[in-house]
Amino acid sequence: MLHKTCYHCGNKCITNNLYINNLFFCCTGCITIYKIINKYNLLKYYELNKNPGFTHKKKYDFSYLDTETIYKKIISYYDNKITIVSFNIPTIHCSSCIWLLENITKIEKNIIKSTVNFTKKKINITYKNSVYKLSDLANLLTKIGYKPSITYGNINNYNIIYNNYLLYKIVISFFCFGNIMLLSFPEYLGSNSDEWFINHNKFFRLLMFILSIPIISFSSIDYFRDAFLGLKNKYLNIEIPISIGILVLFFRSIYEVIYNLGSGYFDSLSGLVFFLLLGKNLQLKTFKYLSFDNNYKDFYPIFVTKLKNDLEEKIIISNLKKGDIIIIKNEEIIPADSILIDGLAMIDNSFITGESNIRYKKIGDYIYAGAKQIGGMIKLKIIKNVDKSYLNNLWINEAFRNKKLNNNTRLNLVSKYFTIIILMISIISGVYWYIKNVNRVFEIISSILIVACPCGLALSTPFIYGNVIHILGNKGFYIRDIYTIERLSKITYLIFDKTGTITEIDKSNIQYFGEHIGYDKKLKIVSLLKNSNHPLCKILYKKFSYINSPKKVTGFEESPGKGIKGLVDGIEIKVGKYSYILNSKNIINKKKDTKVFLSFDKKTIGFFKVKNFFRKKLRKVFKTLSKEYKLLIMSGDNDKEKKYLKYLLPSKCNFFFFKSPIDKYKIINNLQKIGERVIMFGDGINDTLALKKSDVGIVLSNNNSFCPNCDIIMDARYFERIPIFLKYTNISSKLVFISLIISIIYNMIGLSVAITGYLTPIISAILMPLSFISVLVFSVLSSWITAYKLKII
Incomplete structure (x- = not known):
């Protein structure tokens, strides 16, 4: 009886008795999974890939996950309603897996x-x-075929286990390779005419065969597994030709040994696998060096206010340690797991969960890293060291929520057809050499299959962009991911906020007009201002920085683009625009000065007049940018300085004033509708909506806290280098294209030499990593040389 293939996993059915709707299954596990998928109308899972599933016949007990100790180690976030957890799923291998798992809801x-x-x-x-x-x-x-891999390594450091596993394979392949080469020396030295060797060569060949078994069964197993999964899902990956080359050498060698035709290619086989694994290890080491996650930690330009002996100091979050006391103000992100020790915490976990849900916390409550304080100032005690990779992952997830991440379609197109072209070349070459010299067919085919390498094609983008991220990160221009660089190369429009972006907060000139403010009133004003991160509040707070021991503020509220208010000693204090102070939407500052008004118990007592100090070389920066981009200044402030800005900046620059956060969002949206690609430069607090809507949002950090809605965090000290940074990212896109060309040329040369019979499999294995190395060398050198020429380094 002809047995059917399992509709779910593709394995052969032992019996044809398990079927539904003329669809056959190999076991009850597979048929159960199919029933679940069918019940919830998720049959698209089977349309995306043929036989995409896995099944687990063994029953597993996961009750230990509910014990408090294990539970706390595994989860990322917990409150009284939801839990967030991350699992390793080794069986994820295709688009069907992704589709089903993301529709598990x-x-x-x-x-x-x-x-x-x-x-x-x-x-x-x-x-x-x-x-x-x-x-x-x-x-x-x-139950649906995706058993989570939960080990001690998952909780601590899984990558170390994997790297050791690869190291074991390299060691074993080297041992076998060395001994097979040693056993092959007599033939290399021409001992075929020696009578003793002729009588004992079968023993030598048997030993070589035995030594080749670990090569096939252990060291090469990853190539075979990936090739099998590719074929199973009708996807031709690079592991397929490599696996064919390895198996051709192995079975051809067995054939020659059995029929006493020669010693086979056991030496070439073992050398091939050894050098392939060395190349793979080199790739992993290089990825680790260029890893975005690893390199950003030391120069992350994000600050937090730390309390030490009742004195405040701004420190980089990487210097924050367990036990430190920190101050968190309105709209600031909490950098590490903490306990509330003072103040009223109104926590927004949308950065963690993706949904805005304000939760009140009392003294002693646990607050997770990534939460945002909404309201007045609070004090926290850090109970876990800062997990910068966790914050980075949250930031990446925010990108997935807010912006469409486009794949490199040119790379996908080349990679898609690479393997099939190599297989066709191998078949044609095999036919040619079968006619010309049948003894060299297997050697030639193996050489072709092995020397061809798409690694350069696949690694061009991450290597170059990764190195660019590393270089710019060291210079205060921190880019979230490589997709951001791709979007930067398509930008047409630059929009700048005014206050705190093109102006320097620390150098603003402040004058007060109105009723006399005594020490007690100043103390109340400072107490309120301290809760806000708005640039104007920071300017005013610095003016009164000599006043210590601020009072407790209750009922703190901040209206973006308008002002702040709160109760100090039972007195309502407001600081902000005149219209905000009087609760009127129609009042405009006719004198067009930048004024910040004060009121005590609904009585206006005066205002601060703020004269902005524009950044150094602002004219030069905008003049350079105007050659490549359209420019716009967009501010919620009045237009008093419009005349001066028109004189200072290029004539092509446009100006919008009196714009609320919603207005800024709408302007960017309208520009995008007519095909413009927009960068928004802002302060990170008042420009949240605009940063989120723009194609690339850039926050200028003036000792700022973490802002999740941006794509780039830039140290404000490097403002004058914006044109150079943008030019560098644009050039990097061209370097990616050049790198692709280099890889293609390498493959053409390697294939030409292999086809003509001048390469052996072992030489091909040595040359194969050259594609990777050439891309690596070009990526590092080109990006560093370009950065050097642009005077970035």
Whole structure:
């Protein structure tokens, strides 16, 4: 009887008795998964890829996940309603997997959201914890064929285990390679005519065969597995020709040994795998060096206010340690897991969960890293060291929520057809050499399959962009990811906020007009101002920085673009625009000065007149930028300085004043509708909506806290280098194209030499990493040389 293929996983069915709707399954596990998928109308899972599934016949007990100790180590976030957890899922391998796992919310109503990171084979799940347990989630994933890999390494350092596993393969392949070469020396030295060797050569060949078994069964297993998954899902990856080359050498060698035709290619086989694994290890080492996650930690230009002996100091978050006391103001992100020790915490977890849900916290409550304070100033005690990679992952997730990440279509197109072209060349060359010299067919085919390498094609973009991110990061221009660089190369319009962006907060001139303000009133004003991060509040707070021991503020509120208010000793104090002070929308500052008004118990007592100090070389920066981009100054302030700005800046620059945060959002949206690609430069607090809407949002950090809605964080001290930074990112896109050309040329030369018979498989294996090395060398040198010529380094 002809056995069917399992519709779910592709394995051969032992019996044809398990079927539904003329669809056959190999086991009850597969048919159960199919029933679940069918029940919730998720059959598109099978349309994306053929036989995409896995099944786990063994039953697993995940009840240990619900124990408090393990639970706290595994989860990323927890409150009384939801839990967020990240699992490693080794069986994720295709688009069907991603689609099903991200639609798991249709299978289980208690799961709120599911996001898959395909490259890291990880899934991030948010679920309701009132009736659904972590063990239930693990059981569900296992039931549909995606058992989470939960080991001690997952909780601590999984990559170390993987790297050791690769190292074991390299060591074993080297041992086998060295010994096979040693056993091959007699033939290399022409001992075929020696009578003793002729009588004992079978023993030598048997030893070489035995030594080749670990090469095939252990060191090469990853290539075979990836090739199998590719074929199973009708996707031709680079592991397919490599696997074919390895197997051709192995079985050809066995054939020659059995029929006493020669010693085969065991030496070439072992050398091939050894050098392939060395090249793979080199790639991993290089990725680790160029890794965005690793390199950003030391120069991350984000600050937090630390309390030490009742004195405030601004420190970089990387210097924050367990036990430190910090101050968090309105709209600031909490950088590490903490406990509330003073103040009223109104916590917004939208940066973590993706949904805005304000929660009140009392003294002693636990607050997770990534939460945002909405309201007055609070004091926190850090109970965990800053996990910068966690903050970075939250930042990346924010990008996925806010902006469409485009793949490099040119790279995808080249990679898609690379393997099939190599296989066609191998077949044609095999036919040619079969006619010309049948003894060299297997050697030639193996050489062709091995020397061709798309690594350069695949690595051009991450290597160059990764190095650009590293170089610019060291110069105070921190880019979120490589997708941001791709969007930067398409920008047509630059929009700048005024206060705190093109002006310098520390150098503003301030004058007060109105009733006399005594020390007690100054103390109340300072107490209120201290709660806000708005540039004008920072300017005024610095004016009264000599006043110590601020009082407690209750009922603090901040209206973006308008002002702040709060109760100090029971007195309502307001600071902001005149219209905000009088609760009127129609009042405009006719004298067009930058004024900040004060009121005590609804009585206006005076105002501060702020004269802005524009950044050095502002004229030069805008003149350079105007050659490549359209420019716009967009401010919520009045237009008193418009005449001066028109004199100072290029004639092509446009100006919009009296614009609220919503107005800024609408202007960017309208520009995008007519095809413009927009960068928004802002201060990170008042420009949140505009930064989020723009194609690339850039925050100028003036000792700022973390801003999740931007794509780039820039140290404000390097404002004058904006044209150079943008030019560098644009050039990097051209370097990626050149790198692709280099890789293509390498493959053409390598294939030409292999086809003509001048390469052996072992030489091909040595040359194969050259594609990777050439891309690496070009990426590093070109990006560094370009940065040097632009005087970035």
